[in-house]
Amino acid sequence: MHTITRRRWAARWPWAVAALVQLLASAKLGAQQTAPPVRTIEPRFTRIFGSDSLHIESSAALSPDGRWIVFVNEEGPQAYNLWVVSTRGGDPIRLTTGRHSDSWPEFLPSGDRIAFVSDRPSSADNPQTPLMTIAFDPSSGRAAGPPRQVSLESVVRRFTISPDGREIAYLTRRGSVHRVLVVPASGGTPRSVAEFSGSIGMLGSLQWSADGQWIYFFVRPQGQGTRRLMRVSAAGGTPQELGGGFPQSPPASSPISPDGRYHLVHVEHGPEGPEPEQLYEIAATQGGTIARFALHRRMRPWGFTPDGRGLVTTRNDVVAPIRVVPVRGGPVRQLTEAREYDWPMGWNADGSEVLVQTRSNGHGTLMAVPLGGGPAREWRLPEEARGSMVASRDTRLLEYAVGDDPAARRLVVRRLDDGQTRQLTAASYSVPQLGAIGAGGTYNLTAAGEFLYFERSGSRLELWAAAPEGRPRMLRAFPISLAGRGWIGVHGDRVAWVERRSDSTALYVAEGRSGPARHLVTVAGEASTPTWSHGGRWIAMSHYLTNQPHGVLIVRVGANGTLAAPPRILPSGAMWAWKIQWLPNDEAVTVLGMTGAGSETHVFLVPLREGERPVAITRDDPSLKWGYELSPDGRYVAYPAEIPRGSSIWLVDLGEVLAPANDRGSGGRR
Numbered sequence: 001m002h003t004i005t006r007r008r009w010a011a012r013w014p015w016a017v018a019a020l021v022q023l024l025a026s027a028k029l030g031a032q033q034t035a036p037p038v039r040t041i042e043p044r045f046t047r048i049f050g051s052d053s054l055h056i057e058s059s060a061a062l063s064p065d066g067r068w069i070v071f072v073n074e075e076g077p078q079a080y081n082l083w084v085v086s087t088r089g090g091d092p093i094r095l096t097t098g099r100h101s102d103s104w105p106e107f108l109p110s111g112d113r114i115a116f117v118s119d120r121p122s123s124a125d126n127p128q129t130p131l132m133t134i135a136f137d138p139s140s141g142r143a144a145g146p147p148r149q150v151s152l153e154s155v156v157r158r159f160t161i162s163p164d165g166r167e168i169a170y171l172t173r174r175g176s177v178h179r180v181l182v183v184p185a186s187g188g189t190p191r192s193v194a195e196f197s198g199s200i201g202m203l204g205s206l207q208w209s210a211d212g213q214w215i216y217f218f219v220r221p222q223g224q225g226t227r228r229l230m231r232v233s234a235a236g237g238t239p240q241e242l243g244g245g246f247p248q249s250p251p252a253s254s255p256i257s258p259d260g261r262y263h264l265v266h267v268e269h270g271p272e273g274p275e276p277e278q279l280y281e282i283a284a285t286q287g288g289t290i291a292r293f294a295l296h297r298r299m300r301p302w303g304f305t306p307d308g309r310g311l312v313t314t315r316n317d318v319v320a321p322i323r324v325v326p327v328r329g330g331p332v333r334q335l336t337e338a339r340e341y342d343w344p345m346g347w348n349a350d351g352s353e354v355l356v357q358t359r360s361n362g363h364g365t366l367m368a369v370p371l372g373g374g375p376a377r378e379w380r381l382p383e384e385a386r387g388s389m390v391a392s393r394d395t396r397l398l399e400y401a402v403g404d405d406p407a408a409r410r411l412v413v414r415r416l417d418d419g420q421t422r423q424l425t426a427a428s429y430s431v432p433q434l435g436a437i438g439a440g441g442t443y444n445l446t447a448a449g450e451f452l453y454f455e456r457s458g459s460r461l462e463l464w465a466a467a468p469e470g471r472p473r474m475l476r477a478f479p480i481s482l483a484g485r486g487w488i489g490v491h492g493d494r495v496a497w498v499e500r501r502s503d504s505t506a507l508y509v510a511e512g513r514s515g516p517a518r519h520l521v522t523v524a525g526e527a528s529t530p531t532w533s534h535g536g537r538w539i540a541m542s543h544y545l546t547n548q549p550h551g552v553l554i555v556r557v558g559a560n561g562t563l564a565a566p567p568r569i570l571p572s573g574a575m576w577a578w579k580i581q582w583l584p585n586d587e588a589v590t591v592l593g594m595t596g597a598g599s600e601t602h603v604f605l606v607p608l609r610e611g612e613r614p615v616a617i618t619r620d621d622p623s624l625k626w627g628y629e630l631s632p633d634g635r636y637v638a639y640p641a642e643i644p645r646g647s648s649i650w651l652v653d654l655g656e657v658l659a660p661a662n663d664r665g666s667g668g669r670r
Helices: 002-010 017-022 030-034
Strands: 044-051 056-062 068-076 079-086 102-107 113-118 131-137 159-161 167-174 177-184 191-197 206-208 214-220 227-233 240-246 262-268 278-284 289-295 299-304 310-319 322-326 343-347 353-360 363-370 377-380 385-391 397-402 409-415 421-428 451-457 460-466 473-479 488-491 494-500 504-511 518-524 526-532 538-544 551-556 568-571 576-582 588-594 601-607 636-640 643-653
Touching (some): 056 299, 056 310, 056 643, 068 102, 102 159, 113 159, 159 206, 177 214, 191 214, 262 289, 262 299, 322 353, 363 385, 460 488, 473 488, 473 494, 488 526, 504 538, 526 576, 538 576
Antiparallel strands (some): 044 643, 068 079, 102 113, 113 131, 159 167, 167 177, 214 227, 262 278, 310 643, 353 363, 397 409, 409 421, 494 504, 504 518, 538 551, 588 601
16 A cells, blocks of 8 residues: 555556656646646755665655654665654654554644554554554654554545644545545544545645644546545535646645645656656645746655645655666666666667667766667757657657647657757647557557657547658547546557546547447456557556456457457556556567565566466566566567665745745635
């Protein structure tokens, strides 16, 4: 539970982990398309603590008096413990020990207790993650007693403490039904204040109002792709919707301010590897965007400061050289130096070079690194590029978006040799949980080398394919409501897509832009990324059922676009898996996934043949990996191997745009 919430932003992408790795985050749907420009501000950054040996994970929180910061240190597989450090300097102090997963710590208003979520009460046959507290001595910074269990139910992601510190609200889940419960901070019988179906909001999106009357939270209703901001009376009742259309998949958290008046919206981020600055907005819970600002590379916000005028963020300094391993077994080789976070964008057409996005001399760089060794070819990436980029397999062209407003960007193709560009569309559109996958599993690139992209036209979302030379062609149009709740796969003129429902997912296939939509199958649970095999006979999808390991759903498609055989669900080898790619012979797929042992990740080979089991291709490399690319001949996998270089905690002052501390107390009402 807690491992996946820590890393889901990066792996995203259920994905949904895969989506986070590859996709642009979107601006809000609907009215914001024509909203006036948002004010951009420059926050003030203060570095509180840094360490070369600690790996700060999960979250960090500031004490009410501003003297201490509590954080989670990753000490090994399944070992995440609480530490504190003084904001005035000094060595960090350990609060908890052991091979447990402690996460999401928060100080109670009194400052002498810390609440957190932990698997300490778990056993092998009874896994659980309840709410716990630990007594804290503010004078010494040390634990004043052992951890105590507060709730009987497992907590889903985050919780919030009442302004008087007497109660704690938290989320629980049974199947697709979520409940907001309130329990005395000292433990006792909880009361239910809200119950709803759908996915819960992002990490950190549960907050008590300053007057203690309301509890705010985000929810993604069943069948919808964006989050809705809700509030419910702390005494219980029917939740009220305050607004919606917010992206579902930011990379870290979406906290609400302590007074419930503001919340943080993640606007966009670049590729998972060499990330640019992260772009965020401060939005009012009653509507309207207050300001936009950027955070430093690899900086993650976890919550507002107690006075509501800033953010507590962490930053992990990490490099990731590109490594290559044979799919059928063999030694791991490192292709690039361990100096930046390199990211594999793909391979060239004959598989002799890995295309790598990195940073060199302070600017973005694309490299073509020979598999057999030797000098790499290198191009400087355009400074105007925003979000993810796609390189053609012949390394001649680069596709990217232009424009500072994520809601109104042009999509262009650039010739790498002379820098000449041509525009594909002035209305490019990309949202979380919606992607175009070419045959074999290449994101936004078809088997024929066409660039895939989305264009918004009124209430329609159009899927286009653009050849390196020549005019683009529209493949299919979809209702805008598909954005955020469906994935699309392309094989020639065939288009496959999924539509998520309350507790199931439906798969459709159509021939071309006007062919009838044929319903192939509906499966229980969530299925995403319909990925065509190279020959077009199979579709593979990542499949998830609550409390079960991820699987790979295999659907055989007949020549007439109908279901040719009953669907099969193959074990992926991982608890959470994403990013499916097909081997050229269509006899197996590769997936990336987390094993459930701490943050361990591997690339798995999943054979289609009956009786064969998945194999971890990268089993000899213990490094964390959040992406990979399969070579065109299916012989090698290239991936970024993380090497930690220390962590730090920062305070980000947003006081310029947020109301003064003494101007709060409306509980979100204006």
